[in-house]
Amino acid sequence: MGILYALVARGSVALAEFSGTATNASTIAKQILDKIPGNNDTHVSYSQDRFIFHLKRTDGLTVLCMADDNAGRRIPFAFLEEIHQRFVRTYGRAVFSAQPYGMNDEFSRVLSQQMEYFSSDPNADRINRLKGEMSQVKNVMIENIDKVLERGDRLELLVDKTANMQGNTFRFRKQARRFRSTVWWRNVKLTIALILIILVIIYVVLAFVRHGPALPSCF
Missing domain, CATH: 3.30.450.50 (Longin domain)
Structure with a gap:
């Protein structure tokens, strides 16, 4: 408590x-x-x-x-x-x-x-x-x-009898803050990873469109 x-x-x-x-x-x-x-x-x-x-x-x-x-x-x-x-x-x-x-x-x-x-x-x-x-x-x-x-x-x-929960309330709030912080950082990392993947895909697509596949020679 x-x-x-x-x-x-x-x-x-x-x-x-x-x-x-x-x-x-x-x-x-x-x-x-x-x-x-x-x-x-x-x-x-x-x-x-x-x-x-x-x-x-x-x-x-x-x-x-x-x-x-x-x-x-x-x-x-x-x-x-x-x-x-x-x-x-x-x-x-x-x-x-x-x-x-x-x-x-x-x-x-x-x-x-x-x-x-x-x-x-x-x-x-x-x-x-x-x-x-x-x-x-x-x-x-x-x-x-x-x-x-x-x-x-x-x-x-x-x-008040609710005082018996005071220490648990303190600890719960602190754990909740840590959990929210952990989830937030995990979401940030996932977002960054998704952005990097999308950028790589866009780069590959643009490179493919720009140069195109090599066409076979008819002669």
Whole structure:
């Protein structure tokens, strides 16, 4: 299933978010932001049922995602690192004065694209394997979300059943694109081959008409 939800925030102020399926992850994510103590840089994960909220906070900017527990830690944290870099490169110091959801219209599309890439493209994991697992991720302990949310504030995570098909949908779309590309190239090759054959036939016919067969001599 991969990564289902992502959020970028300054403190507890959400600046952009995207959800790949029907879920109340946004509500729980904002509660997590409110409960995380201090302002220090941190990498942390919180489990909720079979889903895990992964969080990376650097220089006052927090990037959070919710992923299926089968996604492990390397891919979600690689996703968070990529989103953090893209967000900072795109908006610079504007992130420190932006209004709530000030970047949502534009950056939610980036979140959607990167969620699909890190959830379904095998190159995403291959690249990070080559880089080596990030040292800060090795030390991340996955705690139950009850430890960060007060008992009275705890919300049950609700994920639409169609989320179970999310990963398959990502993979199907990618395979469909590859299939269309393969068919397109095959049709191009066939078309080129047919054109070459037709040109050869035309050349032979024209050569035959121009010179004609040798006529036998009557004398």
